[in-house]
Structures are given as structure tokens and as C-alpha cells.
Amino acid sequence: MAEKRKDVPVAKGEIERMPARAVSPFEQMDRMFDEFFGRGWLRPLRWERPVPSEFDWKLPKADVVDRKDDVVVRAEVPGVNKEDIEVSISGNTLTIKGESKHEEKEEKGDYWRCEISRGAFSRTLTLPAEVDESKVKAEMKDGMLELTLPKVEKAKRRTIRID
Incomplete structure (x- = not known):
């Protein structure tokens, strides 16, 4: 049974610069x-x-794929609800912010191992081309955020024939 993907809102405009x-x-x-x-x-x-x-x-791990007409960004965000993710674009800079939340539960005894992290994150990526902010598609499924960012016409890759 195919599961329907959920849309994630994308903000556009000026963003604060943070290191990757x-x-x-x-x-x-x-x-x-x-x-x-x-x-x-x-x-x-x-x-x-x-x-x-x-x-x-x-920091969420991310793949950035440079295609002919668009740029695809996939980011791992396991345990984060789509409502807790903010995506913003400014020029060729993409920022993904979010927060993984959990219910506070008091545990008795000493932890033998404690590896699960909670809290806020922010990841800024430089895109390989300028994109059209108004046509960005964002989907989230199974802890994977996928953004499809169409390139502006002048940034599309072209093959030049040599005479």
C-alpha cells in the first residue's frame, strides 16, 4: 500500500547565515x-x-543532486515532525531548521548508555545553482525530507557545441 507524501511549507526571503x-x-x-x-x-x-x-x-545528513533543470536536496530528519521543520531559501543558500521533541519521562536508575539526542538543529547548504523559490516542492516521508528546487532559466546546465 503506497503512503501519501506530506507537504512541508517553504519560506523564502532573507535568512541568517550559519555555518554548515x-x-x-x-x-x-x-x-x-x-x-x-x-x-x-x-x-x-x-x-x-x-x-x-x-x-x-x-546536523541532519544531506544529499544535494544537481540535475539539468533542478536541484534535489534530501535530508535525514528522523523523529522530527513536519510541523517542527522550517525550510528557507535566499539566493543559492538553503537552510533547514528543526527540533526533535519528546515527552519528558523520569527514568529511575543510572543509564548504562544514553545516545538518543533531542533538541534543535540548523543546517545551511550552498546550492550548485540559483533556484526559483516560488516553485520549490517539499515532501517528507519516513524521516526523509526531499526538496525539489527548479533552477532559474539562466542557471540551467547547457551543452555547448564546438564548431
């Missing part, structure tokens, strides 16, 4: 070395962080 995610001091140092010595200065000798940054858990 907080940068750790180690990432800042890597960036400075890359700027000074050039990209990949010691890349074969480095490895990625095995543990996520303390700031990563609040």
Missing part, C-alpha cells in the same frame, strides 16, 4: 596546512576521524 557545521580545531589546522602547502600536502599519511565531532550529531 562547527569546525573542530583539527579541521581548522588541516585547512591552514592545505592553504599553505597546497591541497593533499600529506594526505596519504592521514586518516579521517574515527569518531564524529561533538557537533556532528545535531
